[in-house]
Amino acid sequence: MTFMSLGPLPGAHPTETQVAFQRPELAVILSLYGRMVAAGEWRDYGISCLREVAIFSIFRRTAEHPLYRIEKRPKLHGRQGQYAVIGMDGRILKRGHDLRAVLRVLERRLIRAVE
Template structure:
């Protein structure tokens, strides 16, 4: 031990190096990336499966970033995504954590409930004469 006093979780050693307590280190590390929960992902994949069955969508990608989770939908895997379904918890208290964005970056629908936001993909049936 050194003869120097302990300071707020940091210990000083005789060679000048600082020793940090484990619980402080765990609190200071970066937060876990934002992820879709099982039920959220189930609702998204249900829409995805329907659209693949109709031949409109072909591929998808899931990104889990530090501040948001993104489910991207593609017509072909080498192109820009047709739609991005995003979960951004920072916007949960304001506009809603979930949003659907098109290729051009325009937000098609935003809200607090994922089921309501995903209704943007529901098609309106038309009467054919």
Template sequence: MMERGGGTEDGDASAILIPLHEARRERLDLPVAFERRELDLILRLYGRMVAANEWRDYAIDHLTDRAVFSVYRRASEVPLFQIVKDPKLARRQGAFAVIAAGGRILKRGHELARVLGIFDTGLKLVKA
């Protein structure tokens, strides 16, 4: 006769889902990368900001622990903003963050679209 509850005392213990692409990346020691949908959101924002004459150049870095999309006003300067994907922070603070030029975290969260929403508020660079 089968036990009620599926044979485990705590039914939630086996309910941890790990995305297959994350498990493969960790096993093969591949660098963290932006997924197609994430990159699409970022590049749409980049296009709007280029059209508004705010941003001029970008760089994408796929590192072993995080992926970084850096935005520049000019290629020879430090990045104005960095959009970071850090899978290690996914369960706690959220995998995505927008970081300003001085290293200050402007917004962090679990959903990239919501984190990128910070640029919809008319965020401008202020020169000191």
């Protein structure tokens, strides 16, 4: 029996890898997301996996710009940290090596929403 290799699909770049959130990272992010949805603060999210960055975008309404972006940039792991929370205006609200510590900037907003 002979096996034939078809090669890569048109438009596919097998040497390019995408950055993605791992399951434990998504569990941490979705836990916070669920609490904020229950508090009525957030309504929708989107995930983008690109070559240099993975982005979890958080929306108040579906058809608007994201309120926050949680980014993972592995190339910054040795420097400022690979995780960042970025506000709607593009300001970096928190950056670091530990995802839970970085997300605390958003958890403070949850405490204010519940009070």
